[in-house]
Amino acid sequence: MAMDIVNPAIAKYLDDLLPAREPWFLEMEKMAEKNNFPAVGPQVGMLLEILARAIAARRIMELGSGFGYSGLWFARALPEDGFLLLSDFAEENRRRAEENFKKAGKSGIMEFRVGDALELLKQEKGPYDLIFNDIEKEFYPQVIDPAYRLLRKGGLFITDNTLWYGRVTAGQATLDKNAAFIREFNTRLMAHKGFLTVIIPLRDGVSVSIKYQ
Ligand SMILES: C[S@@+](CC[C@H](N)C(=O)[O-])C[C@H]1O[C@@H](n2cnc3c(N)ncnc32)[C@H](O)[C@@H]1O
Numbered sequence: 001m002a003m004d005i006v007n008p009a010i011a012k013y014l015d016d017l018l019p020a021r022e023p024w025f026l027e028m029e030k031m032a033e034k035n036n037f038p039a040v041g042p043q044v045g046m047l048l049e050i051l052a053r054a055i056a057a058r059r060i061m062e063l064g065s066g067f068g069y070s071g072l073w074f075a076r077a078l079p080e081d082g083f084l085l086l087s088d089f090a091e092e093n094r095r096r097a098e099e100n101f102k103k104a105g106k107s108g109i110m111e112f113r114v115g116d117a118l119e120l121l122k123q124e125k126g127p128y129d130l131i132f133n134d135i136e137k138e139f140y141p142q143v144i145d146p147a148y149r150l151l152r153k154g155g156l157f158i159t160d161n162t163l164w165y166g167r168v169t170a171g172q173a174t175l176d177k178n179a180a181f182i183r184e185f186n187t188r189l190m191a192h193k194g195f196l197t198v199i200i201p202l203r204d205g206v207s208v209s210i211k212y213q
Contacts, residue, residue: 163205
């Protein structure tokens with residue numbers, strides 16, 4: 001059964017505290033709500049921007065970009081000669097993301113690849129400063145090792161939905177398929193010798209790992 005990870009009153013309080021956002025963010029948030037599309041939302045978006053700024057990221061890769069909402073938060077953190085590689089299965093998402101980046105004046109730093117993000121991970125040459133993972137949950141366990149390989153030391157590996165509506169806490173009998181994959185992912189990520197990881201219980205849970213050795 002789904003549960004609120006953040007108490008709804010706290011979630012509302014945090015939303016009310018958010019500073020004003022540019023119109024393209026608001027449009028994309030409306031679009032996500034209308035189509036029931038799971039974009040990260042402004043609180044996690046802000047966290048992504050802060051983390052990218054904190055490590056002065058210049059090269060960022062996103063796995064599962066949708067129409068570019070989380071990507072645009074990263075774009076805010078990148079310098080003009082930075083690079084943001086977005087990816088998604090859907091050609092339609094590429095078109096929409098490119099439109100949204102154009103509105104935000106950020107087209108110059110982004111490239112969008114249509115296809116399987118797992119293949120992209122295998123083919124890409126690093127190093128990247130930050131990799132953001134938001135693909136189908138069943139693939140999460142397969143992302144850890146290639147992401148580690150592509151990151152520079154001190155780089156961040158960030159993954160959304162790592163508490164999966166609280167379903168990761170279910171007993172074996174009621175554990176859904178995605179929750180089982182996410183549990184496997186969390187356990188392996190926490191045990192990984194080269195990553196130091198914390199799961200932040202913001203929205204649906206965000207894991208933040210630093211490649212420290
Ligand atoms: C949760 S949504 C991404 C939301 C986006 N990160 C945001 O916050 O705006 C997941 C997206 O990943 C894409 N996706 C899922 N599995 C994928 C895979 N293996 N390779 C490429 N794209 C994938 C889906 O098509 C979907 O658009």
